[in-house]
Amino acid sequence: MAESLDLKKLSEDLKAAGTPWQMDPQTSLAQMTEDERRIRLGFVPPAGAPTLEEAVQRDVTAPRVTQEMIQAESGLGAPAAYDLRNVGGKNFTTPVKDQGGCGSCVAFGVAAVMETTLRRQRNDETLAIDLSEAHLFYCHGGEDGRTCQNGWFPDAALDKARDKGVTMESVYPYSGSQQACAVPSGWQNNIAKVTGRTELSTRSAMKDWISTRGSITGCFIVYQDFFSYRSGVYRHVSGNAAGGHCVEIVGYSDSQRCWICKNSWGTNWGEGGFFRIGYGECQIETWYGPWGANAVTLRTWQGNLxxxxxxxxxxxxxxxxxxxxxxxxxxxxxxxxxxxxxxxxxxxxxxxxxxxxxxxxxxxxxxxxxx
Structure with missing residues (x-):
């Protein structure tokens, strides 16, 4: 088992590394016990995918992404920076949520991708869309034997969203612990579906998708230092791997060599619930996915039109x-x-x-x- 969070050592290691990012011992995750932190992850790779141990070994030997490498990739179509929180003044992302004491990060990441993609494709930042992570995780994931303890996978969640759809938070609210599927009847008249998913195999493909289609999923290794991240561009500095985690990637910056991501740990963690992570860090580009939702359709009753x-x-x-x-x-x-x-x-x-x-x-x- 990996060692628990050591805030003193992290502070020393950050200083020794020139403080590439800022820590905060008062983040919501840093204040939790080790068991409470680990349950707030939730990506356990399926059979056939690299295990956590294999992903860590690949991460150890992966070359650091340099500015020269980014420069060589430029000119392939995507702009040098893009942020779905500010596209011509429009914010297509939805509010940060908190998955609570359950390894349901995949449901939160996929629901967020669906919400942002729908707003982006309609070019409407005011579109009211709040999907039920409870329906996606406890019902659809539950059909596959997924629980708060063993997590899920984003491709499986996107397939469920394609085949069955996801109802609204107002129809079936989420609680931060294991719950039985109890979605009320009639939910089929208030759902969002994806038309399909696309796996993105290169950094250039990820950028192109984000800048033209919408957000994407991102699954990566969480090391112990990540729990106390407050701001800056995160790069692993201290501690062993705690587990796997999946989030929504909403933007990128070539000048900072980073992805901009929305987490599901509430707004008292990171940059108001968001974080920046260096290109190539923690296998976020290569461990599992990433995937984009091809398009999102909405079936719902709309009143007073x-x-x-x-x-x-x-x-x-x-x-x-x-x-x-x-x-x-x-x-x-x-x-x-x-x-x-x-x-x-x-x-x-x-x-x-x-x-x-x-x-x-x-x-x-x-x-x-x-x-």
Missing amino acids: KVNGLWSNRSARNAYAHFQGVGWRRVVDTSDVQHHAMLTELVGAKAGNRGVRALVDGNEIQEIYVV
């Missing part, structure tokens, strides 16, 4: 409605009767300036109530 416009042509069942703040959505086309009935109601709602409550599934309006 205003119909701004309607469009159709001579083709059968081919009509669209434009809702204020939502955009153009196709009127359901499963049958002539349903299509014509909904279109008639939408025409009446527009003429009478009446609000509409609609079940919107991706780009399709499936049900409506005119109020």
Whole structure:
């Protein structure tokens, strides 16, 4: 077993290394017991993937990423820096959460990737999207035997999000300890899904995805010094490996040679819950993944919508409605009767300036109530 956190030794080692980043013995994680810290990780690689011990050995022998290496990679398409918290003044990320005393980091990282990706693809930083990590972890992960004690894997979580979808936090809230799956009925009408996932095998591919598509997952080795990280660009300085952890990577900076990540340990850790980690550090680019969500679709009831416009042509069942703040959505086309009935109601709602409550599934309006 690795030794526990030694704050005095870490302080000495940081000074000896020229203080590459700042520690804080008062971070929420540094104040916990060793068992409490370890349970807040949650990535245990599946069969066939490098074990923690193998990842550590690779990390020991991996070359440090230099500015010359970054310069040689430049000009491949992605900008030199990108941060999804500030894209032309827009913040596409969602608030930092706390996974509590459960090894559910994968669910938090994947849910965050889905939320950011949806906001980014719609170019809407105000889009209200808060997914249920409880549904993703305790229900979907639970089907595969995953618990707070044995964690999960991001590719499996993304596949569940593709095949079954993830409901909203308001439908099924998360608690910070093991809970039975008790998602209420009707959750299928309030879900987000991914259309697929893409593994990104190079640093350039990761940058290109972040700067054009959205955030990505990142799984890495947590060494003992990471628990007391406060600010700066983290690079392993002191202590052995405590376990594996997965987070959301939301940006990068070539000048600082780092990734910008959102953690799930609350806002009293790191830079308000975020952290920067050096390129290549702790196997974050190569241990498992990273993965991006190809696209995210949303199926949810939306209320008090205003119909701004309607469009159709001579083709059968081919009509669209434009809702204020939502955009153009196709009127359901499963049958002539349903299509014509909904279109008639939408025409009446527009003429009478009446609000509409609609079940919107991706780009399709499936049900409506005119109020």
